[in-house]
Amino acid sequence: MKVVVLVKQTPDTAELPKVSAEDVRSGKIKATMVINPWDEFAVEEAILLGDRYDVESVAISMGSPDAVDALKHALAMGVGSAALIDGSALSGGDMWTTAAALAAAVKAQGADLVLTGKQSVDDNSGAVYAGVAAQLGWPMVSAVTKIVDISNGQITVERMVEGAQETISVPLPAVISVGKEINEPRYPSFMGIRKASKAVIPSTPAAELGIASGSGKTQWTNIRKPEERKTKCVIIEGATVEEKAAKLVDALLAEKVI
Amino acid sequence: MSVLVWIEQNQNGVVPNSFEVLGKAKEIAAALGTQTVAAILGDSASGVETVRQYGPDVVLAVTGPVLANYRLSAYTAALRKAVEAAGATVVLTAATVRGREVAAMLAGQLDAGYAPDVIDLRVENGRLVAVRSVYSNNILADVMFNSPIQVVSVRPRSFPMPEPGAPGGEVRTLDPGLAESDVKEKVLEVRSTDTGEISLTDASIIVSGGRGVAQDPAKGFALVTELANVLGAAVGASRAAVDAGYIPYKHQVGQTGKTVKPDLYIAAGISGAIQHLAGMGGSKVIVAINKDPEAPIFEKANYGIVGDLFQVLPALTAEFKKRLGK
Numbered sequence: 001m002k003v004v005v006l007v008k009q010t011p012d013t014a015e016l017p018k019v020s021a022e023d024v025r026s027g028k029i030k031a032t033m034v035i036n037p038w039d040e041f042a043v044e045e046a047i048l049l050g051d052r053y054d055v056e057s058v059a060i061s062m063g064s065p066d067a068v069d070a071l072k073h074a075l076a077m078g079v080g081s082a083a084l085i086d087g088s089a090l091s092g093g094d095m096w097t098t099a100a101a102l103a104a105a106v107k108a109q110g111a112d113l114v115l116t117g118k119q120s121v122d123d124n125s126g127a128v129y130a131g132v133a134a135q136l137g138w139p140m141v142s143a144v145t146k147i148v149d150i151s152n153g154q155i156t157v158e159r160m161v162e163g164a165q166e167t168i169s170v171p172l173p174a175v176i177s178v179g180k181e182i183n184e185p186r187y188p189s190f191m192g193i194r195k196a197s198k199a200v201i202p203s204t205p206a207a208e209l210g211i212a213s214g215s216g217k218t219q220w221t222n223i224r225k226p227e228e229r230k231t232k233c234v235i236i237e238g239a240t241v242e243e244k245a246a247k248l249v250d251a252l253l254a255e256k257v258i
Numbered sequence: 259m260s261v262l263v264w265i266e267q268n269q270n271g272v273v274p275n276s277f278e279v280l281g282k283a284k285e286i287a288a289a290l291g292t293q294t295v296a297a298i299l300g301d302s303a304s305g306v307e308t309v310r311q312y313g314p315d316v317v318l319a320v321t322g323p324v325l326a327n328y329r330l331s332a333y334t335a336a337l338r339k340a341v342e343a344a345g346a347t348v349v350l351t352a353a354t355v356r357g358r359e360v361a362a363m364l365a366g367q368l369d370a371g372y373a374p375d376v377i378d379l380r381v382e383n384g385r386l387v388a389v390r391s392v393y394s395n396n397i398l399a400d401v402m403f404n405s406p407i408q409v410v411s412v413r414p415r416s417f418p419m420p421e422p423g424a425p426g427g428e429v430r431t432l433d434p435g436l437a438e439s440d441v442k443e444k445v446l447e448v449r450s451t452d453t454g455e456i457s458l459t460d461a462s463i464i465v466s467g468g469r470g471v472a473q474d475p476a477k478g479f480a481l482v483t484e485l486a487n488v489l490g491a492a493v494g495a496s497r498a499a500v501d502a503g504y505i506p507y508k509h510q511v512g513q514t515g516k517t518v519k520p521d522l523y524i525a526a527g528i529s530g531a532i533q534h535l536a537g538m539g540g541s542k543v544i545v546a547i548n549k550d551p552e553a554p555i556f557e558k559a560n561y562g563i564v565g566d567l568f569q570v571l572p573a574l575t576a577e578f579k580k581r582l583g584k
């Protein structure tokens with residue numbers, strides 16, 4: 001069974017607050033770039049599936065040539081191979097442009113299963129994998145917390161929605177996005193890191209997959225930092241904790257937020 | 259032309275976030291000079307009368323046995339039929355797990371522009387503009403569309419919950435024209451995880467605990483929960499508290515947890531790391547309870563008590579009980 005894991009390179013979550021509007025406008029993010037943390041769960045799951053089934057795993061990313069670092073992280077964790085779609089010559093695209101490129105790559109790989117994180121920590125869209133499924137006409141299940149079984153051309157999974165857990169079965173090939181509850185991603189081993197650092201990752205320009213510039217259906221404008229919350233904190237004083245509690249309750253009732 | 263809203267239903271009936279979206283949809287439709295269509299999918303037309311109380315121009319009931327349980331492929335196909343029948347140019351869903359995947363799949367299939375999890379919507383020069391909060395709430399962007407159909411999912415609590423009124427709006431029915439053999443997914447089990455707890459994303463009041471509970475985490479979160487219960491509030495937590503194993507991940511508020519927007523957020527023993535603020539900075543009123551008067555949370559709070567949460571929380575719970583007559 002061929003499992004393709006879709007990964008993205010994103011800013012380190014700890015550094016997201018320092019990303020500036022200009023960084024986003026220019027696409028030159030001045031932050032430490034890492035594998036999208038949500039995608040690590042998908043990489044881990046692909047490796048774990050290898051313990052249960054006969055799996056060949058491939059990590060694929062669409063992005064700038066720098067995104068090989070995210071792919072090397074996946075290799076160091078233990079996926080079998082990796083491939084980059086170089087999107088650096090593309091402009092004016094959107095989530096569907098990325099989805100089209102990834103769908104073409106997934107198809108070329110002859111994948112049975114696509115795994116990916118529930119969303120990226122930068123675009124936060126959780127839509128690219130839906131676009132991949134839509135392009136390929138494959139079933140999709142999002143927010144998966146457990147892969148129960150893969151047999152007879154069917155995959156059975158559990159997933160969480162608000163207020164319920166569903167057990168769903170879909171035929172392969174399929175696209176699955178995973179949530180944080182599914183596993184605990186491993187740290188790459190020393191041997192894994194050494195192997196990954198030597199790996200030569202093939203790169204295909206997006207144009208070779210038939211992806212053209214200017215195909216986006218949406219574009220971002222007026223990119224800005226959110227307004228800083230400007231509050232003057234009223235520190236509640238009092239002789240006893242009971243007095244402080246009473247004064248705070250007075251204030252909150254006056255605010256009409258209770 | 260019309261603005262179509264998918265009215266989501268679960269085991270408890272219509273998901274209330276759908277009405278927040280419907281309320282805003284009416285404004286958008288008025289600005290675009292068009293109608294609001296509420297599409298409700300299922301095996302029966304139950305829910306139609308509830309939806310009529312929120313005043314769409316048309317309630318489109320798409321009914322068929324195939325739509326008994328929510329299944330992505332069936333619901334996407336039925337919504338496509340509804341979009342076509344209503345001549346919809348704008349399609350809105352609530353950004354719940356189901357609302358987000360169905361919106362993404364619909365937009366992907368229609369090759370339509372999609373703005374996920376938006377926090378605001380407006381019409382400018384006759385065009386829809388959606389506001390997104392990206393980079394985990396560290397950047398805002400306006401999304402402009404250049405496709406004939408525009409699909410949007412709306413983050414819960416972005417718009418006020420409208421008041422129900424006298425039922426109105428024309429009811430139309432639509433056969434999705436789907437056979438069981440057209441649907442790829444089988445739902446083997448739906449297990450309710452509804453514990454009666456209020457969900458963080460829907461809560462108008464949240465009481466959260468952080469590392470400050472460390473000396474006795476079980477007692478600390480019991481005190482947080484007691485106050486939450488008195489206020490009808492949801493229980494939240496900082497990442498530090500979740501990582502330390504004091505409370506499950508589903509309670510985590512912040513950049514890698516849930517984004518919340520309550521009227522009142524009470525942070526007990528939370529220092530206020532920038533990653534936590536990214537998830538709750540939109541709260542109307544923030545109360546900070548912390549032993550450390552220098553904790554950064556006080557800079558973002560409206561009210562603060564410098565003190566030990568193990569003493570302050572029980573006093574607050576007792577005071578609220580007294581005032582609220584509980």
